[in-house]
Amino acid sequence: MAGDLGAVRRRLADFDDGLVVTHERPDGDAIGSLLGLTLSLRKQGKRAVAVIPGGLPERFASLPGGEWVRSGWPADPTPVIAVDCADQERIAPPWPPAWPPPDVNIDHHATNTRFGQVNLIDPRATATAEVLYDLASELGLPLDADVATNLLAGIVTDTIGFRTDNVTPAALRKAAALVEAGGRLQEVYERLLTQRPLASARYWGAGLSHLQRQGDVLWSHLTLDDRVAAGYEGDDDADLVNFLSTVDGASVTVLFVEQPGSKVKVSWRARGGVDVSRLAQTFGGGGHEPAAGATLDGRLEDVERLVLTATARSLSGVAPTQG
DSSP states (O other), X not given: OEEOHHHHHHHHHHOSEEEEEEESSOOHHHHHHHHHHHHHHHXXXXXXXXXOTTSSOGGGTTSTTGGGEESSOOSSOXXXXXXXXXXXXXXXXXOOTTSOOOSEEEEOOXXXXXXXXXXXXXXXXXXXXXXXHHHHHHHTOOOOHHHHHHHHHHHHHHTTTTTSTTXXXXXXXXXXXXXXXXXXXXXXXXXXXXXXXXXXXXXHHHHHHTXXXXXXXXXXXXXXXXXXXXXXXXXXXXXXHHHXXXXXXOSEEEEEEEETTTEEEEEEEEOTXXXXXXXXXXXXXXXXXXXXXXXXXXXXXXXHHHHHHHHXXXXXXXXXXXX
């Protein structure tokens, strides 16, 4: 792990009453890490609270710890731990301008900007939840069945069920240790990777109907109208991008999701050693080599054209630019 473990130990020892936060549109690793750390701190007698705007998303309602979720910031600055967030600008809700940087920043993204007062970053980890497992082992943080279930949720979802190429024997051993601690692997796998609501399936149908491919690039989009027609209440892609990335014949998959206020969420997935994190960084985003994202201002069709051009240039060996 890249960071001062001793400094993290001291910060956590002083963390008696504070918040655990993560990035906007949180995925399984963000939620699992957020709830897992919150519960572990509370089991130490600390008054930790997780922050998720709008509350815990329905998809993750089965995970333990939802009762400790709040939706916004308190009036006065308080200690904060950020998990699974590569950039302070992506923290949700937006970071209060008058507050100092987060006390601790724990993450596994290689693109992390080290925005915390203390940073613990391990790009070799499959998920931030794996970093937290290592941290619990090093510092003796409580790791019961509920904490283990949340950390398993982070690892299972970020590896798409242990299918990504960064899964190592060590990561599998850690997952096994979490199961031995009472982590409910079957429940996590089924609820977060296998099952999906009818509205999500309808939303997928819209995305599949827009599917296109040119050369090594496969792409699709989801509009605001698609979301309304499907009855899908989230503002994400319902994990469609991970499904599209299984289609044969493409090195890179791109999914564009229209957002309110003339914004577009862009997600890249890659295989065969292609690094899309650098591409995402040129658009103000970040992520991992095989999986990255960014949010751009503009109309859907304009963002599609801009991003697809940059993606094709990147694959051809030309350095990507935003222009």
